[in-house]
Amino acid sequence: MDRARAQPAPSRSPAARNRVDDDLARRAAALPKVVLHEHLDGALRIDTLLELLRERGVEPPARDASSMAAWLDANAHAGSLERFLEGFALTVAAMATSEALARVACEVAEDALADGAVLAEFRIAPLLFEPFGLAADAVVEALLEGLARCPGLPSGLIVCAMRHLPPAETLRAARLALRFAGRSPAGPGGPCVIGFDLAGAEFGHPCGEHAEALALVRRAGLPMTLHAGEADAAERVLEAARHGARRIGHGVRLADALHDPARRHLVDEVRELGLHLEVCPTSNVHTGAARSVASHPITALWRSGVSLSVHTDNPLFSRTTTSSEAEVLMRETTLTASDLLAMTRQAAAASFLGTSARERALRHIDDAIAAATAPRSTPNRTAPAR
Numbered sequence: 001m002d003r004a005r006a007q008p009a010p011s012r013s014p015a016a017r018n019r020v021d022d023d024l025a026r027r028a029a030a031l032p033k034v035v036l037h038e039h040l041d042g043a044l045r046i047d048t049l050l051e052l053l054r055e056r057g058v059e060p061p062a063r064d065a066s067s068m069a070a071w072l073d074a075n076a077h078a079g080s081l082e083r084f085l086e087g088f089a090l091t092v093a094a095m096a097t098s099e100a101l102a103r104v105a106c107e108v109a110e111d112a113l114a115d116g117a118v119l120a121e122f123r124i125a126p127l128l129f130e131p132f133g134l135a136a137d138a139v140v141e142a143l144l145e146g147l148a149r150c151p152g153l154p155s156g157l158i159v160c161a162m163r164h165l166p167p168a169e170t171l172r173a174a175r176l177a178l179r180f181a182g183r184s185p186a187g188p189g190g191p192c193v194i195g196f197d198l199a200g201a202e203f204g205h206p207c208g209e210h211a212e213a214l215a216l217v218r219r220a221g222l223p224m225t226l227h228a229g230e231a232d233a234a235e236r237v238l239e240a241a242r243h244g245a246r247r248i249g250h251g252v253r254l255a256d257a258l259h260d261p262a263r264r265h266l267v268d269e270v271r272e273l274g275l276h277l278e279v280c281p282t283s284n285v286h287t288g289a290a291r292s293v294a295s296h297p298i299t300a301l302w303r304s305g306v307s308l309s310v311h312t313d314n315p316l317f318s319r320t321t322t323s324s325e326a327e328v329l330m331r332e333t334t335l336t337a338s339d340l341l342a343m344t345r346q347a348a349a350a351s352f353l354g355t356s357a358r359e360r361a362l363r364h365i366d367d368a369i370a371a372a373t374a375p376r377s378t379p380n381r382t383a384p385a386r
């Protein structure tokens with residue numbers, strides 16, 4: 001957090017400040033949401049994580065929910081990607097049974113629905129569960145069954161491959177994704193695999209290393225969103241697009257090109273290609289990709305006309321929700337509720353879910369935009385005084 005921006009106005013009383021914060025929180029909570037970038041293994045409820053770890057005989061790093069939250073907070077603010085990622089070893093171990101995977105997928109969907117989501121895409125790397133004796137196909141089936149347990153939220157699954165692993169593993173993940181593309185264990189119209197992603201440590205592992213798998217996915221017509229321009233340069237965003245990505249996880253380093261005449265064309269190309277950036281402000285602060293939410297490049301990228309939207313990445317590790325992201329952006333930056341609604345609209349349009357789910361989400365968002373811009377009924381000031 002940028003302390004200069006976080007300082008309250010000196011003339012405001014603490015009670016007035018609380019009222020402003022409450023109002024922002026209420027307005028953020030009321031906005032419709034579209035979830036495009038949320039890792040299931042970074043989105044467990046704390047109580048569920050503790051319970052599943054104990055069931056699996058794994059000693060948690062903290063005994064109860066509040067000390068677990070403190071442990072997660074300390075990791076999030078350690079300023080180290082390695083420390084931040086430590087949590088995944090715990091969550092993957094906790095989730096490594098079919099029932100736990102289904103439970104987590106269902107709970108994450110329920111939490112998104114409660115936070116105002118009208119459409120959601122969740123992602124995970126299924127191959128990470130193989131060392132625990134789970135077949136990757138069984139992992140995907142369990143996750144899709146879990147998502148189907150939350151019928152109130154149209155949702156789908158993005159299969160991730162880990163970019164620091166050998167390309168042959170990415171090829172296996174790609175084939176897995178294609179086996180479940182358009183095929184739901186819950187029957188026709190149920191949640192299925194809707195996309196493919198490369199996650200994990202970006203720097204030193206450009207997506208070109210996995211060109212064969214990406215070409216296979218592209219040729220099969222399964223949409224791709226690739227993490228790029230988070231820990232590596234703006235050029236990686238365009239590289240991901242060349243390999244077939246229609247959306248980009250993060251992409252915030254693209255902002256480095258905004259004020260560099262020699263690289264400004266990168267921003268123009270992203271706009272012309274219609275690439276959509278899935279921006280995760282709090283996560284970027286926690287992993288060192290941004291200094292603070294107040295100085296986060298999302299505002300500059302948005303004002304430059306790039307299509308983007310706001311996401312949580314790993315709500316468990318960053319102790320956030322989509323509503324919290326909206327609230328902190330309205331408080332710490334010049335972005336308004338209208339900006340956030342317009343971003344959410346772009347997110348729904350960029351979703352990999354089917355046409356009917358996208359159109360339904362767009363109608364929800366358009367209703368919210370219409371309600372926000374409708375003239376308020378005010379007393380007739382010209383009425384004669386009685």
Ligand SMILES: [Zn+2]
Pocket residue numbers: 037039199227249313
């Ligand atoms: Zn991510």
